[in-house]
Amino acid sequence: MLQIIQQTPPGRGAVATLRIEGPDAVRAVDARFFARNGRPLAEQPTDRPILGHFGDPQGEEVVVRRCEDGAVEWHGHGGSAAVARIEQSLADAGARRVAWRTQAAPAAVALADAPTLRTASILLDQWHGALERECERIRLEVASGRVEWARRRIDALLARAALGRHLTQPWQVVVAGPVNAGKSSLINALVGFERTIVHPTPGTTRDAVTVTTAVDGWPVEWCDTAGLREGGDATEQAGIVRAQERLVRADLILLVFDLAAPWSTEDQSLVERWPDALVVYNKYDRATSLDDRPPGIRLSALRGDGLSDLLAAVSGRLVPEPPAPGEAVPINDDQLAAIQSIWTPSQTA
Ligand SMILES: Nc1nc2c(ncn2[C@@H]2O[C@H](COP(=O)(O)OP(=O)(O)O)[C@@H](O)[C@H]2O)c(=O)[nH]1
Numbered sequence: 001m002l003q004i005i006q007q008t009p010p011g012r013g014a015v016a017t018l019r020i021e022g023p024d025a026v027r028a029v030d031a032r033f034f035a036r037n038g039r040p041l042a043e044q045p046t047d048r049p050i051l052g053h054f055g056d057p058q059g060e061e062v063v064v065r066r067c068e069d070g071a072v073e074w075h076g077h078g079g080s081a082a083v084a085r086i087e088q089s090l091a092d093a094g095a096r097r098v099a100w101r102t103q104a105a106p107a108a109v110a111l112a113d114a115p116t117l118r119t120a121s122i123l124l125d126q127w128h129g130a131l132e133r134e135c136e137r138i139r140l141e142v143a144s145g146r147v148e149w150a151r152r153r154i155d156a157l158l159a160r161a162a163l164g165r166h167l168t169q170p171w172q173v174v175v176a177g178p179v180n181a182g183k184s185s186l187i188n189a190l191v192g193f194e195r196t197i198v199h200p201t202p203g204t205t206r207d208a209v210t211v212t213t214a215v216d217g218w219p220v221e222w223c224d225t226a227g228l229r230e231g232g233d234a235t236e237q238a239g240i241v242r243a244q245e246r247l248v249r250a251d252l253i254l255l256v257f258d259l260a261a262p263w264s265t266e267d268q269s270l271v272e273r274w275p276d277a278l279v280v281y282n283k284y285d286r287a288t289s290l291d292d293r294p295p296g297i298r299l300s301a302l303r304g305d306g307l308s309d310l311l312a313a314v315s316g317r318l319v320p321e322p323p324a325p326g327e328a329v330p331i332n333d334d335q336l337a338a339i340q341s342i343w344t345p346s347q348t349a
């Protein structure tokens with residue numbers, strides 16, 4: 001199989017560089033390349049630029065380099081038409097365009113850090129050119145004046161920025177709430193093994209303890225916090241301050257309350273202070289009625305009821321619209337900038 005990998009960004013550029021890989025790369029290019037010095041490519045020294053013409057002896061002037069590893073590098077005039085011509089020409093030899101590798105390369109690097117199969121498969125799609133293909137499609141739409149369509153696709157890509165970031169870095173989910181509500185018990189139940197301190201005495205969890213698991217294939221770092229309560233000793237207060245800092249930076253907050261304890265004004269103000277938090281009512285085994293409490297997920301960390309509902313809710317909040325297989329996801333700031341630069345409102349004027 002012959003693979004054509006575009007090294008320079010798609011679109012208009014002074015020079016386009018393609019890399020032709022595969023066991024037959026040299027032979028396939030040789031059949032279409034006419035070197036100035038008249039020698040076949042196989043007899044040219046490796047890693048040396050060779051000037052010649054492509055297609056026929058009077059064809060487009062190009063520079064070709066036979067690489068040490070058997071691949072051939074092709075440098076020609078930039079622009080999609082020139083690139084399309086060489087692709088067309090090599091298509092008879094069974095060549096296939098793989099990816100625009102300058103954009104796909106970060107995915108290959110990130111792949112090594114993918115913590116789950118699900119994140120790895122999304123990165124693999126990007127390595128196989130999902131993002132490049134989508135950008136190319138949007139560019140073509142912009143070029144043919146379908147700006148509204150293009151803008152929607154750009155917005156959809158940008159909306160996946162957070163997902164892209166978290167394909168290698170776990171989402172931070174901070175578990176907070178009053179002392180003794182069962183925050184540590186909940187994390188232990190979710191993780192399936194004892195990692196955090198669970199103790200029946202209020203205020204034991206002095207500092208943040210984190211543990212990372214996969215939720216629905218998404219990497220999640222659970223952060224246990226000190227109970228948010230007034231009073232307590234200095235160490236406990238310091239823990240509470242750190243908990244507040246983590247809350248501000250969290251991707252998602254779980255506010256855990258004890259369903260068997262009366263609803264307090266402190267509880268109410270906690271929910272009001274963090275309106276985006278997921279509200280969880282623990283100890284469902286001891287009490288069931290929400291009464292006047294705000295809506296939330298009822299569960300029992302002790303018995304395990306309701307845990308799957310919570311995990312589904314967490315996954316839904318972190319990734320509301322998971323990409324379908326093969327869909328584009330930008331994974332770094334350079335790519336986001338490149339997407340934003342495809343079209344700007346001023347271009348319509
Ligand atoms: N009945 C019952 N007790 C629970 C449940 N979850 C936790 N507890 C108990 O509540 C107490 C406080 O739990 P802990 O996880 O340390 O609370 P935290 O202070 O919020 O971290 C412990 O005695 C737990 O065993 C539950 O679902 N049902």
Ligand SMILES: [Mg+2]
Pocket residue numbers: 183184185197198204205224225227
């Ligand atoms: Mg605790």
